[in-house]
Amino acid sequence: MTTNEQLFARAQRVIPGGVNSPVRAFRAVGGTPRFIARAQGAYMWDAEGQRYIDYIGSWGPMILGHGHPAVLDAVHKAAMDGFSFGAPTEREIELAEAIIALVPSVDQVRLVSSGTEAGMSALRLARGATGRTKIIKFEGCYHGHADALLVKAGSGLATFGFPTSAGVPEDVVKHTLVLEYNNLQQIEETFALQGDEIACVMIEPIAGNMNFVRASVPFMTKLRELCTKHGAMLVFDEVMSGFRVALGGAQSVYAQLIPGFKPDMSVFGKVIGGGMPLAAFGGTKDVMSQLAPLGPVYQAGTLSGNPVATACGLATLKEISKPGFFDALSAKTQGLVKGLESAARDAGVPLVGDSQGGMFGFFFADSLPQNYGVVMATDKERFNRFFHGMLDRGVYLAPALYEAGFVSAAHSADDIAATVQAAAAALKA
Ligand code: KE4
Numbered sequence: 001m002t003t004n005e006q007l008f009a010r011a012q013r014v015i016p017g018g019v020n021s022p023v024r025a026f027r028a029v030g031g032t033p034r035f036i037a038r039a040q041g042a043y044m045w046d047a048e049g050q051r052y053i054d055y056i057g058s059w060g061p062m063i064l065g066h067g068h069p070a071v072l073d074a075v076h077k078a079a080m081d082g083f084s085f086g087a088p089t090e091r092e093i094e095l096a097e098a099i100i101a102l103v104p105s106v107d108q109v110r111l112v113s114s115g116t117e118a119g120m121s122a123l124r125l126a127r128g129a130t131g132r133t134k135i136i137k138f139e140g141c142y143h144g145h146a147d148a149l150l151v152k153a154g155s156g157l158a159t160f161g162f163p164t165s166a167g168v169p170e171d172v173v174k175h176t177l178v179l180e181y182n183n184l185q186q187i188e189e190t191f192a193l194q195g196d197e198i199a200c201v202m203i204e205p206i207a208g209n210m211n212f213v214r215a216s217v218p219f220m221t222k223l224r225e226l227c228t229k230h231g232a233m234l235v236f237d238e239v240m241s242g243f244r245v246a247l248g249g250a251q252s253v254y255a256q257l258i259p260g261f262k263p264d265m266s267v268f269g270k271v272i273g274g275g276m277p278l279a280a281f282g283g284t285k286d287v288m289s290q291l292a293p294l295g296p297v298y299q300a301g302t303l304s305g306n307p308v309a310t311a312c313g314l315a316t317l318k319e320i321s322k323p324g325f326f327d328a329l330s331a332k333t334q335g336l337v338k339g340l341e342s343a344a345r346d347a348g349v350p351l352v353g354d355s356q357g358g359m360f361g362f363f364f365a366d367s368l369p370q371n372y373g374v375v376m377a378t379d380k381e382r383f384n385r386f387f388h389g390m391l392d393r394g395v396y397l398a399p400a401l402y403e404a405g406f407v408s409a410a411h412s413a414d415d416i417a418a419t420v421q422a423a424a425a426a427l428k429a
Pocket of ligand 1: 237
């Protein structure tokens, strides 16, 4: 048994599935998960000393790469002043101010400890602020594991969803409608039928939980129009895309394509914590003032706005706000995708990819999927073979065809070239 295999066997004795988050168990791709001992820059080393070029980046947070000196320094200083107080601190104000400065649609934010908590709270706030119960989400979008959001599509249009998890009562999900991403007709019909009962539409504007799928401009334009017309809130789940696809998140990308575009509420996570447990949700002052202690919508958290996590997040935001950061990151990520496409062409394998900022995806297909059903119909066996071929060559990609990938500022041109070279070999194997 290898050390990773030994650790996995030991882990499974005391932790369900041997992991603290299911995707880490490699069940979608098979094989033994790599137990990571340390990471630095663009690299991770497993318990056997094997080095990997890291395209997970903790599923998005590590946009600077691992162990950025300015972030380490900020975290160390904060930790020396205390881990947690259960009382307000100035740094929470500074982080809130930094987020609001970068996201024009947000007047106020509430800091929490995970994307799930942020999404769950935003959903409660949307329902509390509108006095409505029904919500719309889209197949293939993941908004964390709050009960009301663990839902798959109902049997037909405008029918309510079914739980995707045991332990979620039908009662909880019967208010959740699950529609097809990028399906204009469905949202028009649904809003025509029950638009005045919809509290919110929650969407990943650039979806990273069905690999990498963009909401089309016509679809997003129609969503905005229908939410405004019917008094429903458009909630952008930017836990993954926020401060990752652009400094202003996906909403800044759509604001360039759709004049005056803004969501009503936004959910953030990952990058704003810089790898530490921190997330947030925000919106207009009117909406956010519905939250306790001001308003009737309750929400709370022992470690919300944690002093060490806010230091990590602030230091991260400061670095990514520097001039040219996203231009360089976008170009590097585009270069990776083009390199993968070129290697696949040379190998006679259909592969198409896309990227925005430091987030990317690729599919063993001839064209970019526009929704979950098409993503899941792409060649899974070929993906899994490719995943392991890359892992064996020291490149750690997302261990599932429905996940996105992430490039950091620490990835060098040589790392990208080495990745493309490994891909050329893996595709021919
Ligand atoms: P967390 O509760 O995992 O911090 O965030 C939930 C969440 C909410 N919204 C979006 C758009 C997300 O991508 C996530 C979490 N993303 C997954 C990656 N597919 C995290 C990885 C994992 O579950 O281990």
